[in-house]
Amino acid sequence: MIASVLPTYNRAPLAFERGEGSWLTTTTGERYLDLGAGIAVNALGHAHPKLVSVLSDQAGKLWHTSNLYEVPNQQKLADLLVANTFADTVFFTNSGTEAAELAIKMARKHFYEKGEKDRIRIISFDGAFHGRSTGAIAMAGSEKMVKGFGPLMPGFTTLAFGDMAALRAEMGADVAAVIIEPIQGEGGIRPVTDAQLKELRAICDEAGALLILDEVQCGMGRTGRLFAHELAGVTPDIMMVAKGIGGGFPLGAVLATEHAASGMAAGSHGSTYGGNPLGCAVGCAVVETIADPAFLGEVNRKSALFRQGLESLVARHPEVFEEVRGVGLILGLKCKLPNSDVVQAGYAQHLLTVPGADNVVRLLPALNIADTDITEALTRLDQAATSLKA
Numbered sequence: 168m169i170a171s172v173l174p175t176y177n178r179a180p181l182a183f184e185r186g187e188g189s190w191l192t193t194t195t196g197e198r199y200l201d202l203g204a205g206i207a208v209n210a211l212g213h214a215h216p217k218l219v220s221v222l223s224d225q226a227g228k229l230w231h232t233s234n235l236y237e238v239p240n241q242q243k244l245a246d247l248l249v250a251n252t253f254a255d256t257v258f259f260t261n262s263g264t265e266a267a268e269l270a271i272k273m274a275r276k277h278f279y280e281k282g283e284k285d286r287i288r289i290i291s292f293d294g295a296f297h298g299r300s301t302g303a304i305a306m307a308g309s310e311k312m313v314k315g316f317g318p319l320m321p322g323f324t325t326l327a328f329g330d331m332a333a334l335r336a337e338m339g340a341d342v343a344a345v346i347i348e349p350i351q352g353e354g355g356i357r358p359v360t361d362a363q364l365k366e367l368r369a370i371c372d373e374a375g376a377l378l379i380l381d382e383v384q385c386g387m388g389r390t391g392r393l394f395a396h397e398l399a400g401v402t403p404d405i406m407m408v409a410k411g412i413g414g415g416f417p418l419g420a421v422l423a424t425e426h427a428a429s430g431m432a433a434g435s436h437g438s439t440y441g442g443n444p445l446g447c448a449v450g451c452a453v454v455e456t457i458a459d460p461a462f463l464g465e466v467n468r469k470s471a472l473f474r475q476g477l478e479s480l481v482a483r484h485p486e487v488f489e490e491v492r493g494v495g496l497i498l499g500l501k502c503k504l505p506n507s508d509v510v511q512a513g514y515a516q517h518l519l520t521v522p523g524a525d526n527v528v529r530l531l532p533a534l535n536i537a538d539t540d541i542t543e544a545l546t547r548l549d550q551a552a553t554s555l556k557a
């Protein structure tokens with residue numbers, strides 16, 4: 168008999184009841200140190216006092232009206248994002264997948280309204296993850312994710328990750344946009360180099376195509392900058408954001424330049440819940456907190472501390488780990504043993520990590536993880552690695 172919850176996940180037998188900072192407590196009262204943060208979602212940890220207070224306060228006032236009316240919290244969050252990024256305009260969604268859908272629509276519509284109706288193709292890179300909708304799986308082109316769900320939406324081409332020569336060869340008058348994660352998350356914490364990102368920008372400019380960055384996982388302070396592309400000094404035309412921006416409340420966004428968004432007139436897109444008062448109240452508190460240079464400075468300091476410990480962990484356990492990947496607090500341990508074994512061994516030490524592709528264990532802690540919790544995490548990772556050698 169099928170499970171009452173559709174069995175699309177192989178779940179760990181852990182159920183959590185409450186959380187505080189980087190710690191989660193199970194329904195049976197056991198404490199776990201959380202290095203997954205709900206896959207880079209709980210950017211400020213669990214039950215952050217400011218987020219709890221902002222959400223409770225808004226919950227007592229107003230939950231939902233509709234995008235038929237002005238939504239003051241939405242306006243405030245859009246203004247905050249515009250003030251702190253390349254973007255001129257923002258559309259709010261409830262998830263990263265919905266942001267992917269709008270990114271596709273916005274890019275195609277841009278050229279359609281300019282009279283370039285055949286410019287519909289979007290180029291992506293393998294190992295990418297852009298969400299689970301039919302459009303997002305067609306765009307990422309992963310064999311595993313598309314299997315059985317065809318026919319796929321046409322108009323996408325997937326190239327080898329970071330292959331700029333292949334990209335140059337593919338660019339033509341039918342290419343509307345190129346999409347890339349500056350650091351692949353699901354793909355196993357695989358960054359493109361700053362030089363590659365600069366070249367990507369140049370290739371798009373030469374071909375008159377738009378550059379879409381998917382910063383759903385690597386954005387919102389994870390790299391020690393508000394957004395990952397700032398490290399390369401390159402700006403996109405369109406950017407997808409979700410996960411961390413809601414701190415655990417479902418919230419996503421598409422940020423765009425005025426130029427890229429020029430096709431999106433009234434009536435061209437919409438959302439019932441996107442940009443609702445609850446999500447945007449929390450989003451404002453999250454963005455105000457993370458965009459503070461002092462906060463980002465702390466992310467970089469914590470990253471250095473964590474990374475140093477991880478490098479010595481890898482050196483102590485060369486038969487378990489191969490290398491440390493990533494920047495800021497979007498880190499990965501490339502494993503020699505199966506990554507699922509490492510994640511399991513972590514559970515035994517009451518430590519939560521997240522598997523990724525390419526046999527990587529992802530470490531995506533709350534951005535405000537305490538230094539003492541970093542030390543504790545390193546101890547538990549060491550114990551987990553030791554247990555695998557026994």
Ligand SMILES: *Cc1c(COP(=O)(O)O)cnc(C)c1O
Pocket residue numbers: 261262263264265267296297298299348352353381382383384385409410
């Ligand atoms: C998680 C993720 C998505 C999809 O976001 P959802 O909120 O799960 O729909 C898209 N792109 C990247 C890079 C992600 O990590």
